[in-house]
Amino acid sequence: MKTFNYHSTKDVKEATKLASSSSAFLAGGMTTIPSMKLGLASYKDIIDIKRIKKLSGIKVSAKSVTIGAITKHTEVANSKEIKKAIPSLAVLAEGIGDPQVRNRGTIGGSIANNDPSADYPSACIALNATIHTNSRKISADKFFVGMFETALKKGELIEAVEFQVPEKSCYQKYPNPASRYAIVGVYVAKHKSGVNVGVTGAKSCVYNEKNIASALSKSFSSSAVDNVKISSSGMNSDIHASGEYRANMVKIFAKKAVDAC
Amino acid sequence: MKKITLEVNGKKVSKEVPDHTVLSVFLREVLNLTGTHVGCDTSQCGACVVHADGKSIKSCTALAADLDGSKVTTIEGLVSNGKMHPMQEAFKKLHGLQCGFCTPGMVMSAIDLLKHKKNPSDKEIRDWLEGNICRCTGYQNIVAAVKEAATKM
Numbered sequence: 001m002k003t004f005n006y007h008s009t010k011d012v013k014e015a016t017k018l019a020s021s022s023s024a025f026l027a028g029g030m031t032t033i034p035s036m037k038l039g040l041a042s043y044k045d046i047i048d049i050k051r052i053k054k055l056s057g058i059k060v061s062a063k064s065v066t067i068g069a070i071t072k073h074t075e076v077a078n079s080k081e082i083k084k085a086i087p088s089l090a091v092l093a094e095g096i097g098d099p100q101v102r103n104r105g106t107i108g109g110s111i112a113n114n115d116p117s118a119d120y121p122s123a124c125i126a127l128n129a130t131i132h133t134n135s136r137k138i139s140a141d142k143f144f145v146g147m148f149e150t151a152l153k154k155g156e157l158i159e160a161v162e163f164q165v166p167e168k169s170c171y172q173k174y175p176n177p178a179s180r181y182a183i184v185g186v187y188v189a190k191h192k193s194g195v196n197v198g199v200t201g202a203k204s205c206v207y208n209e210k211n212i213a214s215a216l217s218k219s220f221s222s223s224a225v226d227n228v229k230i231s232s233s234g235m236n237s238d239i240h241a242s243g244e245y246r247a248n249m250v251k252i253f254a255k256k257a258v259d260a261c
Numbered sequence: 262m263k264k265i266t267l268e269v270n271g272k273k274v275s276k277e278v279p280d281h282t283v284l285s286v287f288l289r290e291v292l293n294l295t296g297t298h299v300g301c302d303t304s305q306c307g308a309c310v311v312h313a314d315g316k317s318i319k320s321c322t323a324l325a326a327d328l329d330g331s332k333v334t335t336i337e338g339l340v341s342n343g344k345m346h347p348m349q350e351a352f353k354k355l356h357g358l359q360c361g362f363c364t365p366g367m368v369m370s371a372i373d374l375l376k377h378k379k380n381p382s383d384k385e386i387r388d389w390l391e392g393n394i395c396r397c398t399g400y401q402n403i404v405a406a407v408k409e410a411a412t413k414m
Contacts, residue, residue: 003281004280006263008327026327030322033283034304037303098392099373103316104319104322179305
């Protein structure tokens with residue numbers, strides 16, 4: 001790993017002031033550190049935000065669940081309040097990586113990285129999330145731009161993620177047996193205004209599967225998905241699964257999610 | 262360079278290290294605590310698991326500077342009065358290892374599990390050890406050893 005200057009920061013102002021075109025914010029480091037070791041990324045300055053208290057914690061109201069950016073996966077997985085308000089979100093957090101990854105990895109880090117197979121982005125899409133940064137609020141459908149790409153500007157820092165509490169929701173994924181990243185993951189959420197189907201792992205970026213979502217908005221049952229056609233065009237194809245297989249899995253896991261809602 | 266102070270296995274240590282030093286390197290190369298193993302070095306295999314402030318973490322993927330002020334326990338810190346920890350005893354008794362490379366991480370991770378669940382089922386043990394890879398045993402005896410340790414802890 002190439003060397004860098006490590007900065008531990010105490011508040012958002014200090015952290016964002018240090019940011020430059022050759023810096024990275026460090027939360028859990030579960031992706032940033034291996035990426036630096038593998039030579040995929042290198043930075044002059046690493047700005048650790050883990051000690052900024054304001055960025056940690058969980059707030060639950062009748063309408064929303066707001067999770068601070070540096071809140072760890074294990075805290076979300078074990079939060080009694082989240083289990084009550086949006087149980088599927090706790091289940092999702094419990095299924096990320098392994099216990100040691102969950103002890104360090106954070107929600108802000110996960111969505112800022114926008115790995116095409118990460119779990120949290122699908123929750124953001126399904127639960128109409130709003131991403132709060134140090135300078136603005138971004139809705140999830142505008143946040144995830146492309147593979148490992150988000151709407152965040154250089155030096156912009158995620159402070160919290162606000163999820164809308166749905167009527168019903170469920171996340172089902174087919175995990176890669178080694179990494180536990182989703183080969184395909186489908187997050188179905190039924191809101192008063194309609195249904196969202198956040199799909200991760202299938203394409204180069206998380207997306208809302210609108211064909212399934214509109215079928216489910218008309219009739220919220222797994223049989224409503226039967227006649228929806230999912231094209232394999234644009235689907236990821238690799239040693240783990242072909243594009244055709246992933247297209248089929250999107251449908252199957254959407255049905256599974258509806259049945260388990 | 263960063264000056265950091267940690268409590269490692271009950272002893273306070275202060276050292277100056279390059280900013281990019283990860284905890285596994287700090288333990289092995291600065292403190293000569295080579296019981297913590299490094300396998301994949303990218304947080305997949307779990308051979309490097311230690312406890313930091315009571316929680317199991319992968320030491321290859323945590324910066325030493327980031328853990329300034331923390332209490333760290335490694336496999337070397339488990340022995341008390343010359344006696345092995347019940348988890349180590351159980352691994353020995355039930356042949357929970359062959360080559361032993363993954364064992365320090367397995368033991369540290371399994372101890373963390375028993376802090377959360379006193380009598381875990383086979384499935385709970387296997388789920389918890391998701392991030393610890395063993396290429397020798399086939400895991401059967403590891404699971405048996407964790408179950409045995411659960412009766413002694």
